[in-house]
Amino acid sequence: MNGSNLLFVIILSSVIIYMSILESYAVTNSIKINEIEFNPSELNEETQWIEIYNNDNKLVDLSGWLIKSSASQRTETIPDGLVIEPRNYLVVSIPTLSLDYKNESIVLLNPDSVEADRTPILSDTADDNHTWQRFPNGIDNDADSDWSFRKSTFSVTNGFPDIIPNFTTSEPIFIDQKGNKISTSNSGQMVGVKSEIVNMLSDEITFAYIIQIKDEENFPIFISWFEHIPLQQNHTIKPVIFWLGEESGDFVVEIFIWRSMDIPEPFTSVKSGLLRITG
Ligand SMILES: [Ca+2]
Numbered sequence: 216m217n218g219s220n221l222l223f224v225i226i227l228s229s230v231i232i233y234m235s236i237l238e239s240y241a242v243t244n245s246i247k248i249n250e251i252e253f254n255p256s257e258l259n260e261e262t263q264w265i266e267i268y269n270n271d272n273k274l275v276d277l278s279g280w281l282i283k284s285s286a287s288q289r290t291e292t293i294p295d296g297l298v299i300e301p302r303n304y305l306v307v308s309i310p311t312l313s314l315d316y317k318n319e320s321i322v323l324l325n326p327d328s329v330e331a332d333r334t335p336i337l338s339d340t341a342d343d344n345h346t347w348q349r350f351p352n353g354i355d356n357d358a359d360s361d362w363s364f365r366k367s368t369f370s371v372t373n374g375f376p377d378i379i380p381n382f383t384t385s386e387p388i389f390i391d392q393k394g395n396k397i398s399t400s401n402s403g404q405m406v407g408v409k410s411e412i413v414n415m416l417s418d419e420i421t422f423a424y425i426i427q428i429k430d431e432e433n434f435p436i437f438i439s440w441f442e443h444i445p446l447q448q449n450h451t452i453k454p455v456i457f458w459l460g461e462e463s464g465d466f467v468v469e470i471f472i473w474r475s476m477d478i479p480e481p482f483t484s485v486k487s488g489l490l491r492i493t494g
């Protein structure tokens with residue numbers, strides 16, 4: 216089937232999911248070693264540190280977790296009382312400089328000594344503020360390529376690559392159930408949110424198409440997505456997600472194009488439009 220002919224349609228009637236986009240992606244191993252400074256610019260005055268990322272929607276208590284150096288076999292215990300908020304970052308200092316800065320691999324273990332995460336073998340011989348980081352932020356394919364040596368992003372997201380050129384998505388296009396373009400709808404009617412996505416890259420790309428609808432209080436009342444959508448080069452796809460607008464009002468409809476729900480790396484800027492539902 217030609218990619219341009221693919222039409223994804225999903226109908227969700229009264230399903231209203233009260234969560235924001237960032238709370239919506241599920242992960243299995245949610246505690247990650249996200250960034251490491253083995254070799255600070257002033258090694259005697261600044262400590263080595265590890266940034267841990269909680270890629271989950273629950274608070275996690277890191278008391279008694281262990282950071283182990285594979286090179287020296289030394290272990291640091293995370294002090295009691297250190298907790299990490301959902302989708303947030305915690306920097307643990309290593310005051311004893313127990314990490315080697317050459318050929319080091321760090322292992323993070325929970326208090327039961329179960330391995331939670333492990334880095335590849337890394338070296339940082341630059342005495343500066345560059346660090347090893349998962350890039351895009353939080354990526355974990357168990358591959359060396361998950362890690363990049365970049366300017367430090369201490370205690371904050373490692374960020375994402377720049378928006379991909381030659382891969383575009385349109386503003387939201389609203390349609391009725393017959394596929395006709397509309398600008399307003401009546402309450403109790405299904406409204407399709409469509410976008411025209413064009414891949415002019417030199418290769419196929421796979422992405423997630425996510426719709427979020429917010430009410431007049433800016434509160435997300437609907438979220439839905441398709442994942443793992445493949446799009447060949449020089450092809451266009453027009454995915455549609457339907458929503459039942461039950462109440463009248465003005466609604467902000469946002470389209471997010473991400474690498475996947477696990478990896479919220481934006482492939483395009485967020486596209487938004489206003490949808491009016493009349494009584
Ligand atoms: Ca450094």
Ligand SMILES: [Ca+2]
Binds near residue numbers: 367
């Ligand atoms: Ca960081």
